[in-house]
Amino acid sequence: MAIIVDKIQKKKDIALSCKALVVANGINTLTISQIAKAAGVGKGTIYEYFKNKEEIVFEIANIMMSEHSQKLSHELSEQKSTKEMVKKFSEFFYSEADKELREIYKEFVSLSLMQQNPEMMAFQTQCFNNYYGWFREILQAGVESGELKQEAMFLARGIFVMGEGMFIAKNVTHAIENLKKELDTFIDNIFELLEVKK
Numbered sequence: 001m002a003i004i005v006d007k008i009q010k011k012k013d014i015a016l017s018c019k020a021l022v023v024a025n026g027i028n029t030l031t032i033s034q035i036a037k038a039a040g041v042g043k044g045t046i047y048e049y050f051k052n053k054e055e056i057v058f059e060i061a062n063i064m065m066s067e068h069s070q071k072l073s074h075e076l077s078e079q080k081s082t083k084e085m086v087k088k089f090s091e092f093f094y095s096e097a098d099k100e101l102r103e104i105y106k107e108f109v110s111l112s113l114m115q116q117n118p119e120m121m122a123f124q125t126q127c128f129n130n131y132y133g134w135f136r137e138i139l140q141a142g143v144e145s146g147e148l149k150q151e152a153m154f155l156a157r158g159i160f161v162m163g164e165g166m167f168i169a170k171n172v173t174h175a176i177e178n179l180k181k182e183l184d185t186f187i188d189n190i191f192e193l194l195e196v197k198k
Contacts, residue, residue, distance in 0.1 A: 007049070010049065011049045011050075011059060012059065012063055013039070014035070014039040014041065014045075014046065014049055014050070014056070015050075015056050015059035015060045015063065016060065016063060017035075017038045017039040017040070018030070018034070018035045018038040018039060018056060018060075019060050019064075019100070019104070020038075021034060021035070021038055022056075022057060022060060022103070022104060022107060023100050023103040023104065026107060027053055027054065027057050027107050027110075027111065030053055031053075032046055032047075032053060035053065035056060054111050054115075054117070054120075057104065057107050057108055057111060058108065058111075058119070058120055058123065060104050061104050061105065061107075061108040061123070062123065064100070064101045064104055065101070065127060068092070068098065068101055069130075072088070072089070072092075075088055076088055076089075076138070081142075081147065082138060082139065082141070082142030082145075082147050082148055082191075083187060083188075083191045083195070085138045086135075086138065086139075086159070086187055086191075087183075087184060087187055089135060089138070089163070090163040090183045090187065092163070093163050093164070093166065093167040093179055093183065094167075094179045094180045094183070102167075106171065108120070108124075109124075112124055131160075132156075132157065132160050135156065135159075135160045136153070136156050136160075139152045139153060139156050139159075140153065146196055147195065147196060148191075148194050148195060148196060149194050149195075149196055151194060152194045155190070155194070159187075159190060162183075162186060163183055166179060166182055166183060166186075167179065
């Protein structure tokens with residue numbers, strides 16, 4: 001009797017089995033042989049599920065972003081103010097808990113910048129739109145509760161992308177030493193302008 005393989009789960013298992021390799025070494029030095037060894041399968045099996053190693057990073061990013069969204073949703077529900085929620089949103093860029101995802105994210109962004117892959121671009125766009133929509137909802141709730149001025153909505157996109165901009169600057173320059181401090185200072189100052197004074 002033939003063994004029935006759940007191909008979706010098998011693809012996830014292969015990708016996740018080499019997550020530590022990607023986090024530790026990056027995609028450039030990683031070989032299909034190393035991936036196959038980590039997954040406990042032959043090289044031919046890897047090619048049944050992925051065209052190349054870049055697709056494996058894409059799959060890892062997809063899985064980890066989904067898990068991160070669930071965790072973040074729970075953490076946001078525990079915050080008491082809009083400012084605390086915005087700070088919680090920005091923790092992705094420096095928290096120890098999200099270190100592995102950041103490493104995968106850096107690999108994914110690097111791949112996206114180096115090669116215009118329509119599937120990766122679509123994934124990045126979907127992630128951006130989902131997180132940005134979520135972020136706007138947080139600010140809108142702050143406006144509706146009387147916590148923030150309406151002008152907060154005009155600055156939503158700028159506030160949202162500032163975390164990523166500082167994250168990239170920290171990783172490619174010596175201009176930012178303490179990313180948490182920089183982001184917290186930025187958010188505190190923006191909220192000083194946007195909060196409704198009681």
